[in-house]
Amino acid sequence: MTAQLFLEQTLNGLQQGVMLFLLAAGLTLVFGIMHLINLAHGTLYMVGAYVAATATKASGSFTIGVLAALAAAGLVGATIEMTALRKLYKRDHLDQVLATFGVILFFNELVKIMWGPQALFLSPPAALSGTVEIIPGIPYPAYRLFIIGVGLAVGLGLRYLIVNTRTGMLIRAGATHRDMVGALGVDIDRLFTVVFAIGAMLAGLAGALAGPMLAVEVGMGEQILILTFVVIIIGGIGSVRGALAGALLVGLVDTYGRAFLPLAMRAALDPAAADSIGASISSVAIYLLMAAVLIWRPRGLFQAYGG
Amino acid sequence: MTRIQTILAATMAGAIVSGAATAADKPVKIGMITTLSGGGAALGVDARDAFQLAIDLKGGKLGGVPTELIVADDAQKVENAKQIVTRFLKKDDVDIVTGIVWSNLAIAVVPSVTREGKIYVSTNAGPHELAGKGCDKNYFNAAYQNDNLHEAAGQYVTDKGLKRVYLLAPNYPAGKDSITGFKRFYKGEVVAEVYTTLGQVDYAAEIANLRAAKPEGVFFFLPGGMGVNFVKQYAQAGLIKEIPLFGPGFSFDEGILSAVGDAAVGAFNSSEYTWDLDNAANKVFVAAFRKAYGRKPSLYAAQAYDAALLIDSAIAAVKGDMSQADAVRAALKKADFPSVRGKFKFGPNNHPIQDIYIREVVKEGDTVTNKTIRKVFTDHQDAYAAECKM
Numbered sequence: 001m002t003a004q005l006f007l008e009q010t011l012n013g014l015q016q017g018v019m020l021f022l023l024a025a026g027l028t029l030v031f032g033i034m035h036l037i038n039l040a041h042g043t044l045y046m047v048g049a050y051v052a053a054t055a056t057k058a059s060g061s062f063t064i065g066v067l068a069a070l071a072a073a074g075l076v077g078a079t080i081e082m083t084a085l086r087k088l089y090k091r092d093h094l095d096q097v098l099a100t101f102g103v104i105l106f107f108n109e110l111v112k113i114m115w116g117p118q119a120l121f122l123s124p125p126a127a128l129s130g131t132v133e134i135i136p137g138i139p140y141p142a143y144r145l146f147i148i149g150v151g152l153a154v155g156l157g158l159r160y161l162i163v164n165t166r167t168g169m170l171i172r173a174g175a176t177h178r179d180m181v182g183a184l185g186v187d188i189d190r191l192f193t194v195v196f197a198i199g200a201m202l203a204g205l206a207g208a209l210a211g212p213m214l215a216v217e218v219g220m221g222e223q224i225l226i227l228t229f230v231v232i233i234i235g236g237i238g239s240v241r242g243a244l245a246g247a248l249l250v251g252l253v254d255t256y257g258r259a260f261l262p263l264a265m266r267a268a269l270d271p272a273a274a275d276s277i278g279a280s281i282s283s284v285a286i287y288l289l290m291a292a293v294l295i296w297r298p299r300g301l302f303q304a305y306g307g
Numbered sequence: 308m309t310r311i312q313t314i315l316a317a318t319m320a321g322a323i324v325s326g327a328a329t330a331a332d333k334p335v336k337i338g339m340i341t342t343l344s345g346g347g348a349a350l351g352v353d354a355r356d357a358f359q360l361a362i363d364l365k366g367g368k369l370g371g372v373p374t375e376l377i378v379a380d381d382a383q384k385v386e387n388a389k390q391i392v393t394r395f396l397k398k399d400d401v402d403i404v405t406g407i408v409w410s411n412l413a414i415a416v417v418p419s420v421t422r423e424g425k426i427y428v429s430t431n432a433g434p435h436e437l438a439g440k441g442c443d444k445n446y447f448n449a450a451y452q453n454d455n456l457h458e459a460a461g462q463y464v465t466d467k468g469l470k471r472v473y474l475l476a477p478n479y480p481a482g483k484d485s486i487t488g489f490k491r492f493y494k495g496e497v498v499a500e501v502y503t504t505l506g507q508v509d510y511a512a513e514i515a516n517l518r519a520a521k522p523e524g525v526f527f528f529l530p531g532g533m534g535v536n537f538v539k540q541y542a543q544a545g546l547i548k549e550i551p552l553f554g555p556g557f558s559f560d561e562g563i564l565s566a567v568g569d570a571a572v573g574a575f576n577s578s579e580y581t582w583d584l585d586n587a588a589n590k591v592f593v594a595a596f597r598k599a600y601g602r603k604p605s606l607y608a609a610q611a612y613d614a615a616l617l618i619d620s621a622i623a624a625v626k627g628d629m630s631q632a633d634a635v636r637a638a639l640k641k642a643d644f645p646s647v648r649g650k651f652k653f654g655p656n657n658h659p660i661q662d663i664y665i666r667e668v669v670k671e672g673d674t675v676t677n678k679t680i681r682k683v684f685t686d687h688q689d690a691y692a693a694e695c696k697m
Binding site: 002004005008009012013015016112117118119120121123124129130131138139141143144212213214215217218219220223224254255256258259262263271272275276279280283 | 344345346348349352478483497499500501502503504506508509511512513515516518519532535536539540543544545562565566567568569570
């Protein structure tokens with residue numbers, strides 16, 4: 001293994017982590033503040049991807065595609081919150097799991113009716129379709145660098161929103177002292193809709209960014225949702241900072257595991273067995289990480305605001 | 308003759324006597340279990356459409372007898388397929404079962420069909436479990452044995468003289484089988500055998516390792532959306548022009564190519580069928596399929612169409628009297644039908660002996676499609692036929 005390969009895999013891990021962060025940030029906000037387990041978060045990711053692919057094709061501009069995805073995901077998110085989820089805040093978590101699972105089935109069917117069962121294809125915009133040689137000798141896909149940049153910018157933006165704005169203050173207060181915030185005359189219903197829409201837009205953004213890299217297909221949200229839950233459990237439920245740390249950690253561990261465990265195993269075993277055993281261990285690496293973190297800090301790396 | 312066989316023979320003889328009078332007026336019922344929803348729906352849709360097309364082209368009849376096709380969606384789930392087959396056999400009383408796309412479903416369902424003395428004709432799945440020791444006189448595979456396409460890719464890579472090849476497949480039984488099949492005919496060095504997680508979406512880590520290993524070629528088997536993702540990311544890493552990409556036809560079939568688009572241009576893949584095969588039966592099929600559905604037929608479509616014509620030939624041989632089980636089997640075994648593959652015959656385990664080709668992914672006007680470049684295997688048979696005792 002060379003230093004270049006290690007750097008390249010680190011970039012891959014960061015890029016994967018940043019995508020997970022976009023999903024986990026919204027999920028953890030909703031979970032931490034509204035105490036709602038939302039299995040349908042991946043649905044908003046899928047909606048973002050489909051709308052971005054369609055709008056990009058129709059307009060010829062990826063920027064318009066992303067904006068359309070943000071708008072659509074925010075709108076769909078706010079609608080789901082106001083029509084279906086609002087009734088669930090006081091119910092127990094099992095009811096929420098069942099209801100949001102229903103939302104997944106509903107949207108999977110709806111997307112299939114609207115777009116058909118075939119996956120959609122979306123290329124990166126021309127300016128980002130090539131490779132950049134930031135590590136000498138290793139051409140790295142420009143589009144993946146772009147995702148890292150967008151993800152970090154969104155992270156900073158969220159931090160500003162939560163720490164420096166009035167909405168952010170209410171979000172922090174609502175996470176721990178919901179009744180008190182309500183008693184002070186804040187419209188909790190509206191606050192929750194806003195929080196949910198912000199989470200939905202982040203998921204929609206992740207979906208729009210995933211389009212040029214991944215197949216845009218029905219059920220794409222469920223595949224990534226499990227990893228997202230691992231991220232917020234590691235990071236600490238309700239904490240955006242935790243979501244960032246957890247996402248980068250999971251991205252790096254998953255990437256390093258897949259990249260280097262089979263290579264390491266080859267030192268001791270014959271290549272075919274090493275590849276096979278290495279693959280099996282690396283596929284559980286993030287769950288081992290989660291277990292290790294939970295033993296060390298049972299409530300995750302960071303706790304929710306004020307909690 | 309064992310007691311069971313004696314009883315079976317007696318039962319069949321009884322069935323022939325009682326059935327003969329009404330057989331010709333009774334429509335033939337074919338039950339198709341296939342995948343019409345979920346991620347793998349495109350494959351089942353192709354199979355259903357092509358099978359129906361064959362019936363339509365013959366005026367709603369197969370073998371000159373009115374034919375009723377009952378289609379049920381298994382949603383790629385074993386439990387669903389098992390429920391459907393029970394209904395087909397107990398309630399709908401179908402004469403033939405067909406259509407299963409996925410090998411794990413076929414392994415679960417086919418034995419319950421053949422045990423009842425009914426015929427199963429596979430339009431796709433060809434697991435080795437049913438080709439070797441588990442073969443059955445009532446089970447016919449009109450597609451291939453699963454290893455065949457991977458074997459052809461291995462042979463082609465060897466023929467091209469590539470010495471260092473990188474292998475990639477998901478960490479589940481069919482993934483391991485694909486690499487076994489490839490290695491059966493590949494003579495060079497295997498740089499690495501990489502097993503990815505089933506359902507994995509991002510292959511950045513694998514692609515970086517692969518580039519660092521500097522192979523002369525890459526062979527991969529990643530069915531469905533996994534393959535779409537891998538090929539897109541492989542192209543985005545700028546590798547498709549540098550390190551040639553080889554795979555089985557599944558990963559580059561017409562439906563997949565419509566999703567992957569330009570990223571796949573320049574890849575090579577193996578298949579026993581391509582829409583551009585030059586024979587009369589195929590020209591009729593491709594023209595009719597495009598007219599009816601507005602797209603090019605995939606290998607899944609071709610296999611289902613051939614299965615329908617195979618069944619057509621057997622029904623004709625018994626004049627619609629499906630109770631003559633031995634005669635139906637003998638007619639199926641003859642495989643006397645105009646295959647879109649040009650020629651087609653069954654080996655001793657009722658699996659095809661057929662030619663397999665290499666196709667290149669090319670851009671034709673606005674569409675990305677496959678072009679047959681050469682034949683790799685002539686009259687190729689699977690590795691499990693010798694184990695089959697029936």
